[in-house]
Amino acid sequence: MPTPFPTPRSPAPLGSDPLSGGPMRARIVTLCAAPLALALAGAAPAHPALAHPASAGGSSRHAENWFGHQAHPLAHALARAARTSTRFAEVPLVSDVVGKAAVTDPKLVNPWGLAMGATLWVSNAGTGTATVYTGGAGTAKKAPTTVAIPGGTPTGQVAYTGNAFTIKGKTGTAPASFVFSSPSGAITAWSAKADPDNAVIAAFTRGADYKGLALMNTNRGTFLLAPSFSHRRVHVFDEDFRRVRLSDRQFRDPSLPARYSPFNVEIVGDSVMVAYARRDPGTGKPVAGRGNGFVSVFAADGRFVRRLASRGPLNAPWAMTLAPQGFGAYAGALLVGNFGDGWINAYNPRTGRYLGPLRRADGGAIALEGLWDLEPGTAGNGGTDAVWFSAGISKARHGLLGLIRPAGATPAPAAARPPSPSPSSSATHRHGGGYGY
Secondary structure: OOEEOOOOOOOOOOOEOOOOOOEOOEEEEEEOEEEEOOOOOOOOOOOHHHOOOOOOOOOOOOOEOOOOOEOOHHHHHHHHHHOOOOOEEEEEEEEOOOOOOOEEOOOOOOEEEEEEOOOEEEEEOOOOEEEEEEOOEOOOEEEEEEEEOOOOOOOOEEEOOOOOOEEEOOOOEEEOOEEEEOOOOEEEEEOOOOOOOEOEEEEEOOOOOEOOOEEEEEEOEEEEEEEEOOOOEEEEEOOOOOEEEOOOOOOOOOOOOOOEEEEEEEEEOOEEEEEEEEEOOOOOOEOOOOOEOEEEEEEOOOOEEEEEEEOOOOEOEEEEEEOOOOOHHHOOOEEEEEOOOOEEEEEOOOOOOEEEEOEOOOOOEOEOOOEEEEEEOEOOOEOOOOEEEEEOHHHHOOOEEEEEEEOOOOOOOOOOOOOOOOOOOOOOOOOOOOOOO
16 A cells, blocks of 8 residues: 655645655756756846846846845856857768767667766667766766666656665665666666666556656655656656555646546656646547647645646657756756657746747747656766757667757756855657557
């Protein structure tokens, strides 16, 4: 039987934990791999639609970031430079198709979730593997590690560095380093100490169709969040891989149309963001089409907070991430990637205001066929002005891993992070029908 999860009373203050009377807050933010961070604390928004009104004299003294903090001087410099970059370019780095990218890897077929650490981990749905890549800004090199994922196609992926989520493998018992989800209902995990070559099945839910995975480290423990496309629910697992019992209201959008299901989940700051896609009841697959999507926000204890984005340019949205501070005019924006048409749409993460799609140098919208994940680059992997993408090209028969960066940009060095005012509390091409996983 699933273990109980903190159930909110009604009414309850935002972020409260009724079991203890204190706040239940997300402390670490990660999805499909890697730790995310809010916009640089105190950074002024680069996009004019989000800028705080300046004084009559044009002073930026009162500029605030998208989360309302006073701007740091370094952030102003970053913002000024970012305003000059309103167009973006795709950089293909790895593919299973010879000649498609700089590196050829036959294992990279229909890549989904990305996990960033010292290296970049990729879940390959088409080959049932996880592959690993290294490289500096704008480069990629395949690492020798390749992990076989049992229990079905790997989709979402998270990295973990704690002492929980223990697994037993052929060579020992150890906490998992990476955890994967699957449409088969399996949650699998890997540790080099448990089995260097294979992940192990840590949990299984009959009938579940897990399209993504998030790791939420709260003051009540660490939880895995897995959206089940078939059940129309987000499932939660504790540190022992046990299903957590939820109320009917937790992690459920009360006004979601009947044919929509959670497609992916992301943790941003203290909030849980869930992307919804329309589900074909006959095939169980997402249905592509402009307007087929929603993004909703929940508190860490599962209480619905609000709808962030509805329909409009959303088209089976899956990827959600905050753009890095070197990412041109959209630095700090919430990027939402559509599986349906490959567009990447930018939103104000605080207000939900739509800022527009990422565009190429010629003004056309970037459209990546079979787009799955988006992950901010780092100084060691991809560059701090770039966002990694994974895509199942040729209708998921092949794969592409690459970068999106401001057009004409050169690889950016790591930027110093300005001091935070307070500690973080966290956590037109369209496909005509529904296809994919």
